[in-house]
Amino acid sequence: MSNWLGSTYLWVKAAHVIFVIFWMAGLFMLPRYLVHHQDALGNPGEAAKWVEREAKLRRMILTPSMILVWVLGVMLATNLGLFDGAPNLGWLHAKLLLVVLLSGYHGWAVAYAKKLARGQATLATRTLRMINEIPALAVTLIVILVIVRPF
Template sequence: MIGMLGTAYPWVKAAHIIFVIFWMAGMFMLPRYLVYHQEAAPGSAEAQTWVERENKLRKMILTPSMILVWILGLLLAANLGLFSGTPGLGWLHTKLLLVVVLSGYHGWAVGYAKKLAAGKQTLTGKQLRMLNELPAILVTLIVVLVIVRPF
């Protein structure tokens, strides 16, 4: 579907997919970093190394990629007619809801990294390991919605 993007459509779609891959790579890394950070002794050199790694990941990959995913994704959604009331886009509404949840998880993980940097652990290692699985579950559902378009 070309729509309002014209011949730029495949380029916008390709860029969207590329930045989704970058964002998800970061979303798989950061929770694992949080587990290792939490296992380090608070205030230790190792804990400080994890703080630096988490900050670099956030500033260089996670947040820029998420912003670009949202911008490009909304352009693609507009191209499909999301904002003009085109029928048959239930899958896209659901996908956007899941991306909002994933974005919220991103924010939570960044916030928890900041808590750990301040020496405040509020979760157990087991809880963190369980939360590590959330991005994989969400991205699996998102990909199924985009490819299968079940509704």
């Protein structure tokens, strides 16, 4: 199915990049929200505001963007011949692994937000702040893989 997108390839690629940016913005925001939410657990009114903010972020940006990133990304990967056994796609396999891990991180962050909504903080604030850096590391590696294509 290589090149099945034809002349729409660049449009699909542009949409993919746009929704990656939206998803990453959400993944940069949600963990920081979690830190503030956890700090606010002693103040029920403030904690409730964080629950609402996190839910809106998930509903309006995070989940829709992640779904579109995956749909468009699978289209692009199919167009490159991923499922046809095309050669020289080691970089794409590595990128997909990182995107799977980033999706898992997304799921973890959503689950932790729901834990905080129940008043259950299980991580130290410092640990939570350090975990915030995972999306930045992942996107750095992904961009290098896509642009440089080292293997």
